[in-house]
Amino acid sequence: MAIPLTGRDTSSLDQSNPEQFTKDSILRDYRIAFESREASLIGEKQVFTGKAKFGIFGAGKEVAQVALARAFRRGDIRSGYYRDQTLLFALGLLTLEEFFAQLYATPDITLEPSSAGRSMTGHFSSTLLGPDGRLLDLTQRISTSSDVSPTGSQMPRLVGLAYASKLFREIPDLHGLTGLSRNGDEVAFGTIGNASCAEGMFWEAVNAAGVLGIPMLLSIWDDHYGISVPNEVQITKGDLSAVLSGFRRTPDSRQGYDLYTVQGWDYPGLCETYLNAAEIVRKEHVPAIVHVTEMTQPQGHSTSGSHRRYKSAERLAWEEEHDGLRKMRDWIVTQGICSAEELDKLEKSAAAYAREAQQSAWEAYSAPIEAERRTVLALTAEVAAASRRGAEVEKIGQELQKIQAPLRRDLMASISSTLIATAGEEIPAARRLIAWRGEQDRINQERYSTDVYSDTPRSALKVPVVPAVYAPDAPEKNGFEVINACFDAALRHHPDLIALGEDVGKIGDVNQGFAGLQAKYGPLRVTDTGIRETTIMGQAIGMAMRGLRPVAEIQYLDYILYALQILSDDLATVRWRTKSQQAAPVIVRTRGHRLEGIWHSGSLMAGIIHLVRGMYVCVPRNLTQASGMYNTLLQSDDPAIVVEVLNGYRLKEKLPANIGEMTVPLGVPDVLREGSHVTVVTYGACCRIALEAAERLAQVGIDTEILDVQTLLPFDRPGRILESLKKTNRVLFLDEDVPGGASAFMLRELLEVQGGFAWLDAAPRTLTGKEHRPAYGSDGDYWSKPNRETVFEAVYEMMHEADPRRFPLFFR
Numbered sequence: 001m002a003i004p005l006t007g008r009d010t011s012s013l014d015q016s017n018p019e020q021f022t023k024d025s026i027l028r029d030y031r032i033a034f035e036s037r038e039a040s041l042i043g044e045k046q047v048f049t050g051k052a053k054f055g056i057f058g059a060g061k062e063v064a065q066v067a068l069a070r071a072f073r074r075g076d077i078r079s080g081y082y083r084d085q086t087l088l089f090a091l092g093l094l095t096l097e098e099f100f101a102q103l104y105a106t107p108d109i110t111l112e113p114s115s116a117g118r119s120m121t122g123h124f125s126s127t128l129l130g131p132d133g134r135l136l137d138l139t140q141r142i143s144t145s146s147d148v149s150p151t152g153s154q155m156p157r158l159v160g161l162a163y164a165s166k167l168f169r170e171i172p173d174l175h176g177l178t179g180l181s182r183n184g185d186e187v188a189f190g191t192i193g194n195a196s197c198a199e200g201m202f203w204e205a206v207n208a209a210g211v212l213g214i215p216m217l218l219s220i221w222d223d224h225y226g227i228s229v230p231n232e233v234q235i236t237k238g239d240l241s242a243v244l245s246g247f248r249r250t251p252d253s254r255q256g257y258d259l260y261t262v263q264g265w266d267y268p269g270l271c272e273t274y275l276n277a278a279e280i281v282r283k284e285h286v287p288a289i290v291h292v293t294e295m296t297q298p299q300g301h302s303t304s305g306s307h308r309r310y311k312s313a314e315r316l317a318w319e320e321e322h323d324g325l326r327k328m329r330d331w332i333v334t335q336g337i338c339s340a341e342e343l344d345k346l347e348k349s350a351a352a353y354a355r356e357a358q359q360s361a362w363e364a365y366s367a368p369i370e371a372e373r374r375t376v377l378a379l380t381a382e383v384a385a386a387s388r389r390g391a392e393v394e395k396i397g398q399e400l401q402k403i404q405a406p407l408r409r410d411l412m413a414s415i416s417s418t419l420i421a422t423a424g425e426e427i428p429a430a431r432r433l434i435a436w437r438g439e440q441d442r443i444n445q446e447r448y449s450t451d452v453y454s455d456t457p458r459s460a461l462k463v464p465v466v467p468a469v470y471a472p473d474a475p476e477k478n479g480f481e482v483i484n485a486c487f488d489a490a491l492r493h494h495p496d497l498i499a500l501g502e503d504v505g506k507i508g509d510v511n512q513g514f515a516g517l518q519a520k521y522g523p524l525r526v527t528d529t530g531i532r533e534t535t536i537m538g539q540a541i542g543m544a545m546r547g548l549r550p551v552a553e554i555q556y557l558d559y560i561l562y563a564l565q566i567l568s569d570d571l572a573t574v575r576w577r578t579k580s581q582q583a584a585p586v587i588v589r590t591r592g593h594r595l596e597g598i599w600h601s602g603s604l605m606a607g608i609i610h611l612v613r614g615m616y617v618c619v620p621r622n623l624t625q626a627s628g629m630y631n632t633l634l635q636s637d638d639p640a641i642v643v644e645v646l647n648g649y650r651l652k653e654k655l656p657a658n659i660g661e662m663t664v665p666l667g668v669p670d671v672l673r674e675g676s677h678v679t680v681v682t683y684g685a686c687c688r689i690a691l692e693a694a695e696r697l698a699q700v701g702i703d704t705e706i707l708d709v710q711t712l713l714p715f716d717r718p719g720r721i722l723e724s725l726k727k728t729n730r731v732l733f734l735d736e737d738v739p740g741g742a743s744a745f746m747l748r749e750l751l752e753v754q755g756g757f758a759w760l761d762a763a764p765r766t767l768t769g770k771e772h773r774p775a776y777g778s779d780g781d782y783w784s785k786p787n788r789e790t791v792f793e794a795v796y797e798m799m800h801e802a803d804p805r806r807f808p809l810f811f812r
């Protein structure tokens with residue numbers, strides 16, 4: 001029998017679920033909420049007793065989350081944050097054992113499916129990819145994208161997850177992708193804390209979703225604080241509903257939000273709100289925000305410190321009185337749904353269940369480590385028996401034995417102590433200890449360091465190489481026309497390719513790479529966005545997670561800084577932090593290096609490559625090479641950044657006959673000029689400068705070999721720079737980054753990774769931009785960046801050092 005909630009029988013809201021608001025379903029909600037609370041309390045104790053390192057729990061948010069779970073349907077997806085354990089329990093995406101497994105950092109994907117122990121507690125995720133790396137049928141499951149810690153960073157991705165539904169509904173060519181969407185009926189559910197709404201990207205995302213008109217339902221869990229800082233210090237007027245009200249849609253506005261405010265302890269009100277809101281979002285593709293107020297945080301922010309430091313006695317008393325569980329319990333009893341005694345029994349059994357889950361998760365986590373400790377202890381005892389320093393080694397074993405809840409690192413430290421104590425002795429058991437440790441290193445490498453990049457059959461590194469083919473009368477085209485032809489072919493071959501960015505649509509980007517393609521493929525395939533780099537990237541991340549192939553543009557390389565945080569924290573880590581349960585093969589397109597002035601000439605390559613490991617970084621020298629890289633990436637499941645050469649769009653290039661098929665392998669340098677005296681290693685716009693300098697060097701008898709690395713990540717996989725160095729024994733790294741930037745990265749690759757040190761006859765050199773930003777104007781550029789003359793002189797000086805008589809210094 002359906003139970004009326006707030007005077008109205010809401011069961012009619014969801015005919016597909018006859019169980020809605022029966023006694024059983026309400027008690028199930030209560031039980032999940034109660035178990036979740038118990039899990040929080042037990043979890044806290046695990047930290048305080050030293051079994052877990054850190055705890056951040058969802059206590060106080062339970063009731064809203066069981067209500068929210070009722071609005072989810074298969075195909076829906078979440079982007080949220082660390083308070084959402086109850087939602088995950090209610091959706092069946094997380095068990096209590098898995099919750100505790102993550103608390104203990106259990107490095108086993110079968111026990112801790114969110115991240116295999118790579119993410120801290122409360123960072124949830126579900127499996128989106130099959131073992132072959134391809135997306136599962138997302139329409140058959142509720143999913144969650146993988147959480148990150150930086151406050152607000154779930155928002156850009158949320159925009160993309162919701163935007164995908166709009167594309168699936170509105171682009172006819174996507175209707176056949178039935179495993180990805182059911183006519184775009186999926187809602188992307190977001191959650192965020194009240195204080196995180198003070199972040200810029202929150203407002204950027206809210207604005208973007210309002211403009212786009214997408215099925216996004218965002219819940220704000222408002223417990224009045226962000227750690228210790230109250231709403232009055234976070235938000236204008238201290239009231240999110242008030243400041244968000246300008247986003248509310250009106251009868252005469254096409255854009256805007258439905259806004260709801262509901263109290264976090266009001267179970268029936270929450271259920272009604274969520275079912276109503278989600279239905280409208282799903283049907284009409286109008287975004288909605290549910291501001292859940294009067295929430296509590298009975299455990300304080302985290303295990304790092306007590307909330308008594310910043311909450312008054314009145315506030316603490318108020319929180320106790322407005323505890324959602326307590327209020328829900330009262331409501332159940334006063335509605336006559338069941339008796340207090342029945343609830344007592346339910347609570348007792350729920351508490352016991354939570355305890356059992358904790359114990360079983362602890363056992364599963366600790367048993368293998370205990371077994372490993374036994375192995376180490378046995379080997380250590382053998383070493384002690386055979387060693388001249390047996391007593392010392394025995395003591396090391398005893399210390400290891402004493403540790404209450406040992407970690408694997410304790411075992412490693414103990415082994416190291418034993419080996420140091422017995423240095424110089426030849427003990428067979430010590431050799432076995434070394435072998436055992438080596439095997440553990442291999443196992444732990446697999447546990448913690450795999451899946452940075454794709455290793456599926458679609459890895460970008462496995463895409464077959466298709467060289468460019470030129471007709472005898474191949475036309476000379478402007479660079480922008482070459483890339484335009486590439487994108488035209490790509491849009492034709494890949495119906496799931498979506499190009500987006502500032503000015504990408506109507507004018508086909510500021511350099512016309514997409515000129516005419518919006519008219520040809522439609523405004524959703526080639527699309528303009530607002531000026532909002534962070535959410536352009538987030539839009540792409542969400543779309544890619546749901547199976548689309550975004551080419552998302554940052555108009556100029558310098559502005560990638562606005563998006564670098566989300567690229568670094570979210571996109572670059574998706575695959576690694578989920579151990580390949582999720583991926584987002586976004587292609588970031590941008591243009592940079594040389595043009596005019598501080599913010600249109602940057603080449604901040606080291607900043608980028610050090611922050612986006614997990615993405616590939618392509619630095620093509622011209623638009624033909626760029627086309628080949630796009631063609632490679634579009635066949636792969638890796639995310640990447642392609643930095644086109646800004647001053648290359650109006651230079652002539654021969655158009656390959658197979659511009660739509662040619663591929664450029666990643667991580668394979670091109671030898672642009674062969675030579676025997678000095679190797680110059682460079683990329684991007686510097687390639688042309690190096691070639692010009694080489695012409696001049698040839699006039700004075702210096703034979704320069706020039707290598708274009710083509711991609712910084714991955715870097716020179718076949719070791720071509722080393723091969724060149726073996727011939728020339730001299731190397732100059734040339735780029736436009738700051739001194740010690742990407743040039744130092746390349747140098748380290750050659751010296752340390754490739755072992756180039758032994759082949760050097762002269763000190764290796766770097767020639768880079770200055771440490772300041774490039775000054776304006778052509779003269780400013782000349783004295784800010786390497787140029788033909790400085791390259792000439794740097795190479796000449798190297799030859800002068802080698803043979804001063806043959807190469808006298810004539811220019812200084």
Ligand SMILES: Cc1ncc(C[n+]2csc(CCOP(=O)(O)OP(=O)(O)O)c2C)c(N)n1
Nearest residue numbers: 083149150151192193194195196225226227
């Ligand atoms: C970018 C960033 N800044 C600071 C932090 C540290 N931090 C973690 S949670 C938090 C408070 C968040 O409060 P709120 O959004 O209200 O969520 P709640 O934890 O109260 O649910 C802060 C400052 C962070 N994780 N990320």
